[in-house]
Amino acid sequence: MLMRKVPVFVPASPWGLRLPQKFVFLLFLSGLVTLCFGALFLLPNSSRLKRLFLAPRTQQPGLEVVAEVAGHPLAREPESPPNPAPAVPAPGGGDASSQASPRRRNAWPRRPHPTGAREAATAARGGGGAALGPQDGGVPFSFDFSAFRSRLRHPVLGTRVDESKEPQSLVRARREKIKEMMQFAWQSYKLYAMGKNELRPLTRDGYEGNMFGGLSGATIIDSLDTLYLMELQEEFQEAKAWVEENFHLNVSGEASLFEVNIRYIGGLLSAFYLTGEEVFRVKAIKLGEKLLPAFNTPTGIPKGVVNFKSGSNRSWGWAMAGSSSILAEFGSLHLEFLHLTELSGNQVFAEKVRNIRKVLRKINKPFGLYPNFLSPVSGNWMQHHVSVGGLGDSFYEYLIKSWLMSAKTDVEAKEMYYEALEAIETYLLNVSPGGLTYIAEWRGGILDHKMGHLACFSGGMIALGAEDAKEEKRAHYRELAAQITKTCHESYARSDTKLGPEAFWFNSGREAVATQLSESYYILRPEVVESYMYLWRQTHNPIYREWGWEVVMALEKYCRTEAGFSGIQDVYSSIPNHDNKQQTFFLAETLKYLYLLFSEDDMLSLEDWVFNTEAHPLPVNHSDSSSRAGG
């Protein structure tokens, strides 16, 4: 048998290939591999392959940046799904991304992007509102900021007068004084409580409270627009830097839907509309998404408390044994939620508040009145307590402001407002023997002849709404607004400190005074000066500036401490007993309204802006382009 001798140095391959054959085979293989990698990296639409092959860290750049911007560590919380194409086209419609097809928008194209909020903000400024893509902030929608600004009728801060020629030097000096108070309130907060929700000026520390679900910096976010308005630039930059670097949304506590909405969402929205800084828009939207589980109820009427961790919700224990939602709470979301939709392109926010409107429109109203407690399960009123003060107040305010913010197109809101006001006039309005007009509280037909400090916003609201009432009612509403505001001033004037109590009564010969110590406190609330501001703008009657100045003097005398402003426990005692709290709304509202009272009418003109119930300005939705000033 012939045995073929195989050279030892050329072993036979297991496949029986000889050297030249192997060489050719290897050549073919390497060609194939090159072709595959070429296809993987060079051909378009290869993202699916890339996801399969690339390391997990680089799989989802969009998500990564969301985490950075919103302060989330990576992949801790499921992010909400990206928004589809906006139903409402971006104003102006001129920028490239707003013209992109929905398919392209959803594709989240991957290209180099800024990696943090600072860069995001710079990008927005540089581009006059150029869109940040989803990969930049997790909010896949563009908003044309310059187009928005060009539609304003007045410059945001008003027409600047040459200060040296301003004849009213007294007015200017008073405005400067209020600015100094803001600066002092801010510096004190910064020194002792930076990053906490509130300053405690006596103990010189910070306080977190339990309304915000673990969110911090309520004073900062509530202050942003006031600092901007007063041109406290350094302080505004400090506040903005804190939001960029330290405002984290990955919190897990229980929050008040209402308080987070009016203070945080309202503050962020205003800061965005005033500055165009993307960080505020992105954080407002991400925070808005965290509030949505509150609406998971059979009627869609949200419950008052939302758990940021579990996404569960509940009603306040004190609200009819945990069975009710509160009118002022679920009725004061409309303005902010419409703007969340405007800025995100996500219809979910608008749908939530439209549904609330629908429920309220349908339900039977006793004598045309809206009681304060409603079951989010059955959609029925749970008690017949009606009030324009606490529990009811800002619901009425948001009706008339929805009409105004819609550039007078939301006719339903207008009708609901005037119908409600008529019922209030018929059943709750009274004049005291001493001639003071007041709005009482109604308990199933029986009146409590008292007015809360909170109800004193109604003078301003009625003044604001007077102009769009039926011709024959306008003068009447103007007069009513003036009378209510005068009564609220009386509640201040009749105290030793010239500050007003939490509630005041009209019975047993007493008028506009508190009847017990537990109602005699003043916690730096804004409602009375808020009405002075609206009445001043409507009438230019100097009395409102005089009354406003009385408040400034009283705040300085009784509420200013060495380390910030504090509420007092008894307005009838000239020896102040401080409550050790500088409320966030003192910076957001009280000082802002006072400052506006001593400013020109076109500073945050009421033609262009409505104030939310925490005094955060939100723009009127001018849809035309007949602007007179771009701000």
Ligand code: DMJ
């Ligand atoms: C603010 O937080 C808001 O104005 C709210 O509507 C009720 N009142 C406080 C200030 O008093």
